[in-house]
Amino acid sequence: MALFSKFDALRTTIQSLTASGRNPFGVRFERILSATEAVLEGRPCLLFGTNNYLGLTFDASCIEASVRSVQEAGTGTTGSRIANGTYGDHALLERRMAEFYGKRSAMIFTTGYQANLGLISAVADRNDCLLIDADSHASIYDACRLSNAQVIRFRHNDPEDLSRRLRRLEERPGNRIIVIEGIYSMLGDTAPLREIAAVKREMGATLIVDEAHSLGIRGQHGRGICEAMGVEGDVDFVVGTFSKSLGAIGGFAVSDFPEFDLLRIASRPYMFTASLPPAVVASVTAALTRISTDPSLGAQVRSNSDRLHRGLSQAGFEVGPEPNPIVALKMTDKETAVRFWNGLIDRGVYANLALPPATPGSLSLIRCSVSAAHTPAQIDRAVSIMIAVGRDLRVLDQRPARAAVPLA
Amino acid sequence: MTSNAASIESQIVELLAKRVAPGVNVSAETRIVGGLGLDSVAILDFIMDIEDRFDISIPLDRVAEVQTIGELSRAIESLRKGAG
Numbered sequence: 125m126a127l128f129s130k131f132d133a134l135r136t137t138i139q140s141l142t143a144s145g146r147n148p149f150g151v152r153f154e155r156i157l158s159a160t161e162a163v164l165e166g167r168p169c170l171l172f173g174t175n176n177y178l179g180l181t182f183d184a185s186c187i188e189a190s191v192r193s194v195q196e197a198g199t200g201t202t203g204s205r206i207a208n209g210t211y212g213d214h215a216l217l218e219r220r221m222a223e224f225y226g227k228r229s230a231m232i233f234t235t236g237y238q239a240n241l242g243l244i245s246a247v248a249d250r251n252d253c254l255l256i257d258a259d260s261h262a263s264i265y266d267a268c269r270l271s272n273a274q275v276i277r278f279r280h281n282d283p284e285d286l287s288r289r290l291r292r293l294e295e296r297p298g299n300r301i302i303v304i305e306g307i308y309s310m311l312g313d314t315a316p317l318r319e320i321a322a323v324k325r326e327m328g329a330t331l332i333v334d335e336a337h338s339l340g341i342r343g344q345h346g347r348g349i350c351e352a353m354g355v356e357g358d359v360d361f362v363v364g365t366f367s368k369s370l371g372a373i374g375g376f377a378v379s380d381f382p383e384f385d386l387l388r389i390a391s392r393p394y395m396f397t398a399s400l401p402p403a404v405v406a407s408v409t410a411a412l413t414r415i416s417t418d419p420s421l422g423a424q425v426r427s428n429s430d431r432l433h434r435g436l437s438q439a440g441f442e443v444g445p446e447p448n449p450i451v452a453l454k455m456t457d458k459e460t461a462v463r464f465w466n467g468l469i470d471r472g473v474y475a476n477l478a479l480p481p482a483t484p485g486s487l488s489l490i491r492c493s494v495s496a497a498h499t500p501a502q503i504d505r506a507v508s509i510m511i512a513v514g515r516d517l518r519v520l521d522q523r524p525a526r527a528a529v530p531l532a
Numbered sequence: 533m534t535s536n537a538a539s540i541e542s543q544i545v546e547l548l549a550k551r552v553a554p555g556v557n558v559s560a561e562t563r564i565v566g567g568l569g570l571d572s573v574a575i576l577d578f579i580m581d582i583e584d585r586f587d588i589s590i591p592l593d594r595v596a597e598v599q600t601i602g603e604l605s606r607a608i609e610s611l612r613k614g615a616g
Contacts, residue, residue, distance in 0.1 A: 253591075258580065268592065269592075274591035274592075274593065275591055275593065276589055276591060276592075277579075277592070279580065289583070289589065292587065292589050296589075480573065481571035481572045481574070484573070486574060
């Protein structure tokens with residue numbers, strides 16, 4: 125059998141998706157103009173699908189720190205920290221992350237994907253049971269496979285279901301480790317963390333929370349959903365990414381476990397990959413300072429999220445349940461979603477096309493992400509364009525809009 | 533086939549009815565991946581239904597070992613015995 129024949133179905137899928145216009149997974153920007161605009165197909169395009177939640181990719185202090193660092197420490201570390209050693213700035217960023225979360229220790233990883241892989245695969249082994257939310261990100265699923273633990277999915281955001289599945293495991297030996305996300309990446313819905321923390325306490329389990337989409341956005345100090353819901357003391361590990369609100373790449377895990385540093389010589393995704401380059405470490409450290417000292421960033425992205433969510437729901441779109449920085453428009457079917465996505469690009473808005481099986485409940489979605497750097501005018505323009513495309517495709521009623529633009 | 537196995541299989545078919553497209557016939561030989569027209573996430577959601585119906589835990593590594601509806605039925609039977 126031919127080596128690539130296993131991908132025949134995938135090839136058919138991508139051919140049919142591309143037939144109506146562009147390859148949704150192969151968009152090439154000719155130029156990035158700012159945190160919210162790029163040039164695509166020769167025209168300026170509003171970016172509403174880049175997870176650049178705080179708009180820090182073009183922050184002057186982050187760029188300056190990054191430039192200085194690349195000049196002083198070079199372009200790369202050329203290897204892993206266990207072989208090539210730790211740079212002072214790696215250790216500094218880890219201290220800053222631990223201080224930011226008020227935890228004893230922090231570890232940084234080369235990507236957010238690897239942070240989940242590195243943490244989960246190391247703390248769980250074949251004798252343990254991982255209980256993961258059904259809508260978990262692919263990095264959590266892959267981490268589970270690498271851990272060799274017994275893996276049980278529980279129904280999305282359902283603490284009672286989690287409790288029932290934990291009780292079913294009663295006879296089995298091993299630790300129970302619950303993995304959830306603060307905000308879920310497709311619909312932008314928030315975990316019921318208080319209730320999940322209560323189940324965790326009752327059942328004597330360990331709790332890992334991925335705050336990839338909530339760092340810098342939720343909680344009084346930007347520490348995410350755990351802070352916003354007042355359950356930080358119940359959370360054993362917080363994991364997250366530098367590639368969204370902190371505007372670069374990398375991941376982290378923080379914890380109060382005194383033995384946490386043992387993971388540095390046990391976690392394969394930490395040990396067997398090159399460490400973050402100095403320029404990235406420097407910009408992330410500067411970005412962390414920005415979010416620690418400027419609460420207006422978080423306030424701005426929340427207000428912008430409200431504006432987009434309200435504008436789209438008032439226009440009659442079926443959107444995700446909460447106004448978080450991820451705002452998803454539910455499409456009736458895959459074909460409509462593809463046409464909608466192409467229609468947005470034709471009119472100068474880039475969002476994400478999200479299709480099953482990457483989506484919960486086999487939904488076809490247009491997934492938007494909001495940035496603190498979006499101006500109200502940019503958001504209103506995106507809403508107007510989405511309404512126009514929605515009318516063209518009869519996703520929306522064709523009558524004149526009630527309120528095309530939010531009035532508040 | 534024991535009456536127990538037949539009962540498990542008929543319950544599997546009943547649970548699948550709400551997930552598969554009309555006209556998809558399910559038998560012991562039906563392959564779970566590819567034979568039901570379900571994507572990977574829908575298959576895992578179906579496994580959650582099975583766990584709830586039979587009050588058992590089917591870890592994901594065990595799911596990966598099971599290829600047909602008949603094999604799933606036997607896995608359920610052994611997990612129920614293990615629990616009892």
